[in-house]
Amino acid sequence: MTYTNPLRDPQDRRLPRIAGPCGMVLFGVTGDLSRKKVMPAIYDLANRGLLPPGFSLVGFARRDWADQDFAQIVHDAVKEHARTPFREEVWKQLSEGFRFVPGNFDDDDAFDNLRRTVEELDQLRGTGGNMAFYLAIPPAFFGTVVGQLKEHGLADPGPDQWRRVVVEKPFGHDLKSAQELNATLAGVFPSGSVFRIDHYLGKETVQNILAMRFANNMFEPIWNSNYVDHVQITMAEDIGIGGRAGYYDGIGAARDVIQNHLLQLMALVAMEEPIAFDAESLRIEKQKVLASAKLPARLDLSTARGQYMPGWAGGEKVIGFLDEEGIKKTSTTETFAAITVNVDTRRWAGVPFYLRTGKRLGRRVTEVAVVFKKAPHLPFTSTATEDLTQNALVIRVQPDEGMTMRFGAKVPGTAMEIRDVNMDFAYGGSFTEASAEAYERLILDVLLGDPPLFPRHEEVELSWKILDPVMEHWAKKGKPDPYDSGTWGPESADKMMARDGRTWRRP
Numbered sequence: 001m002t003y004t005n006p007l008r009d010p011q012d013r014r015l016p017r018i019a020g021p022c023g024m025v026l027f028g029v030t031g032d033l034s035r036k037k038v039m040p041a042i043y044d045l046a047n048r049g050l051l052p053p054g055f056s057l058v059g060f061a062r063r064d065w066a067d068q069d070f071a072q073i074v075h076d077a078v079k080e081h082a083r084t085p086f087r088e089e090v091w092k093q094l095s096e097g098f099r100f101v102p103g104n105f106d107d108d109d110a111f112d113n114l115r116r117t118v119e120e121l122d123q124l125r126g127t128g129g130n131m132a133f134y135l136a137i138p139p140a141f142f143g144t145v146v147g148q149l150k151e152h153g154l155a156d157p158g159p160d161q162w163r164r165v166v167v168e169k170p171f172g173h174d175l176k177s178a179q180e181l182n183a184t185l186a187g188v189f190p191s192g193s194v195f196r197i198d199h200y201l202g203k204e205t206v207q208n209i210l211a212m213r214f215a216n217n218m219f220e221p222i223w224n225s226n227y228v229d230h231v232q233i234t235m236a237e238d239i240g241i242g243g244r245a246g247y248y249d250g251i252g253a254a255r256d257v258i259q260n261h262l263l264q265l266m267a268l269v270a271m272e273e274p275i276a277f278d279a280e281s282l283r284i285e286k287q288k289v290l291a292s293a294k295l296p297a298r299l300d301l302s303t304a305r306g307q308y309m310p311g312w313a314g315g316e317k318v319i320g321f322l323d324e325e326g327i328k329k330t331s332t333t334e335t336f337a338a339i340t341v342n343v344d345t346r347r348w349a350g351v352p353f354y355l356r357t358g359k360r361l362g363r364r365v366t367e368v369a370v371v372f373k374k375a376p377h378l379p380f381t382s383t384a385t386e387d388l389t390q391n392a393l394v395i396r397v398q399p400d401e402g403m404t405m406r407f408g409a410k411v412p413g414t415a416m417e418i419r420d421v422n423m424d425f426a427y428g429g430s431f432t433e434a435s436a437e438a439y440e441r442l443i444l445d446v447l448l449g450d451p452p453l454f455p456r457h458e459e460v461e462l463s464w465k466i467l468d469p470v471m472e473h474w475a476k477k478g479k480p481d482p483y484d485s486g487t488w489g490p491e492s493a494d495k496m497m498a499r500d501g502r503t504w505r506r507p
C-alpha cells in the first residue's frame with residue numbers, strides 16, 4: 001500500500017507537495033552526478049521544507065568512511081552546487097539523518113548492514129521504512145545491486161511501506177541491452193516502483209510545452225502539417241567532455257542525448273492531447289509518437305555526425321576531442337550528432353523533425369523551434385518582403401527560459417516594408433520565483449511516488465529502435481567529420497539541411 005500524505009490533496013495542486021516519511025539510499029556517492037545534482041537537490045528540497053523532518057540519506061560505496069566522512073562529502077557538494085542559500089539549521093537537521101555503509105556491490109555482509117541501517121533509521125527517525133534506492137552508478141552494476149537488494153530483503157516493502165528504485169541513463173546502449181536492463185529491473189521491482197530519470201522532463205520549460213499546447217486555444221489549431229513546415233530541436237553545449245572520458249568514449253552524442261532528452265522533447269511536441277496528466281495517459285501518447293517515428297531511407301543524406309577539433313570556447317583556446325585525457329587517438333566517438341525523423345501520422349505527414357546535439361558548439365542553448373510554412377500568398381511587392389523569413393515559435397528550454405514568436409511586421413515609414421520581429425515571453429519577467437533544478441522536482445516526485453515525468457520502459461525501447469539503425473550506419477562509416485570547437489558543427493550537418501532546402505537556426 002502506498003503512503004498517502006494528508007498535506008497533498010490531489011484535487012488541489014496549489015498546496016505544497018511535501019514528501020511523507022521516507023529516506024533514500026544513494027549508490028555511487030563519489031560520482032559527479034551525486035555531487036553536482038543529487039546531493040544539492042536533496043538539500044534544496046529540505047531547505048524549501050519539502051522533505052519530511054526525519055528524512056534520512058544513506059550513502060553506500062567502496063570507501064572506508066564513517067558517517068561523518070560521508071556527511072562532509074555531502075556538505076562540500078551542497079556548499080558548491082546547491083541552488084538555495086546554505087542555512088545552518090536546515091543542514092543540522094538534515095545531516096543528523098546521514099549514514100554511511102561501506103562495501104562492494106557483491107558484498108553480502110555490506111547489504112545485511114544496509115538492511116540493519118534502514119531498519120534503525122525507521123526506529124530512530126521515523127522513515128516509515130519507505131526507501132528509494134538511487135542507482136547513480138554505471139549500468140553494468142544495476143543487475144548486481146538490484147539482485148542484492150532482493151536477496152537481502154530490501155526490495156520488498158513491509159505492510160504500508162514503499163520501496164522504489166531510481167535509475168539514471170544510459171538505459172542500455174541499444175535496443176537489446178535496454179530490454180535486458182528492463183527485464184533485470186522488472187525481476188525485482190514492479191513497474192510502478194521503477195523511476196527512470198531523464199532530467200530534461202524535470203525542467204520547467206519542458207513541462208511548459210504541454211501547458212502551452214493544451215492549456216491554450218491558439219496553438220493547437222495550427223500545430224500540424226497544414227501550417228508547420230518543419231521542427232528543429234537543438235541541444236548545444238559549449239563545454240567539452242571534461243573529465244567524463246570513461247563514460248563518453250564509445251557512447252557519443254547520439255546515445256548520450258538524442259536517445260533520451262531529444263526524442264522525449266520530440267514526443268512532447270508531436271503527441272496528441274493526453275486524456276489526463278497522469279503517467280499512463282502521457283505514456284500512451286508519447287509512445288504513439290515514438291512508435292510512428294520513421295527514419296528517411298537514405299541515412300547517409302539525412303544524418304550527420306562530427307568530432308570537435310581544437311578551437312575556441314568562451315574566449316579561450318581549447319583542445320580537440322582526441323587530445324582529451326582518457327580518449328584514444330583512434331576514437332570514432334561522435335561529439336556532434338544530427339538526425340532527421342519523420343513522424344508518420346496524419347498530423348505530421350511531410351513535416352521533418354531535425355534533432356541535433358553537440359559539445360563544444362558556439363554556445364550553450366537548448367531550444368525547440370517550430371518553423372511554419374510561408375504565407376500562401378503575399379499581396380506586397382517582393383522588395384517589401386525581401387527580409388521576411390518563415391514564422392517560427394521558439395521554445396527556449398535553457399538558458400533564458402521562455403518563448404519567442406517570430407513574425408513579419410511593417411517597418412515604420414511611408415513605404416510598405418515588412419520585416420521579421422520577435423515577440424518574447426521570458427520566465428524571469430513573468431514569474432518572480434526562480435525555477436527549481438530539474439533534480440529537485442524529480443527526486444521529490446520519486447519520494448511522492450508520482451510517475452508522470454519518468455519515461456516508461458516502452459518509451460526507452462522505442463527510442464532505441466529509432467536510433468539503432470543510425471548507430472549501425474555510422475559504425476560502418478569510420479571516422480566522424482571534424483568541426484572546429486566554437487562553431488556549429490561539421491559541414492555535413494549544414495549539407496544535410498541544404499538537401500531539404502532548409503538551414504539550421506543560429507540560436
Ligand code: BG6
Pocket residue numbers: 199237256257366
Ligand atoms: C546529460 C548528458 O544527460 O545532460 C551530458 O549526459 C550533458 O553529456 C547534460 O552535458 C546536459 O544537461 P543540461 O541540463 O545542462 O542541459
